Amino acid sequence: MKSGFLPSNRRDFLRSSASAAALGALLPGMSIPSSISGRRRSDVDGVIVFQGDSITDAGRSKDDQQANVPRSLGSGYVGLIAAQLLGESPSGELEIHNRGISGHKVFQLAERWQEDTVDLRPDVLSILIGVNDFWHTLSHNYEGTVEVYERDYRALLDTTREALPEVRLIIGEPFIVAGGTAIDDRWEAFGAYQGAAARIAKEYDATWIPYQRVFDEALDKAPATYWAPDGVHPSPAGNYLMAQAWLDAI
16 A cells, blocks of 8 residues: 555645554554444544445435535445544544446546546545446446446546546445346356456555455345345445445455
């Protein structure tokens, strides 16, 4: 991991007395004393932006897009992450934005990237995108390919690095939950999209969130109907798994 990723003339992303493992891997120097959850982020400052499709959107309001407002964060994993970080950092100046939009693919993120990402000047940018880039080839007459997905994703991150050279990238693995009602044998080809996302995360020095492994392991405890009934959109329990995986991975 790179350290000192925030520019000196910007707000410090954290103030603490010791470094720690969990968030410290992403935010060097953060102190995380023990708490009921086993994690605590103290005095966190900065801007975190979450981008993606319906999994990130999770019914958020598009009319009220203020940072840290429940209706703007949605009812999914972003809201759970925000609740924990904000609850454990009451003295910080932490801003958390959700800009996911249901149905979007990579090229649609690119069309709104300036306003919905760059203009927010994030210190940390978390992206989860890819399921629609494949799914819509099955159900929405979309003619994209994995090559288009990878090309567009790289172009998006090149634009991001140029505009926000100090931003810390987090890339979530696009995933499916076997046994969900929308999942059939055709989804075997989805693995190529996951492989493309993994390559991109490595090449762009992004923190990787292995969501597929998280849900595969969860199926040992309960079926898809519990975690994501259609195999794509998480239930409350599935969103909890995603939030914890995000917090653990960084």
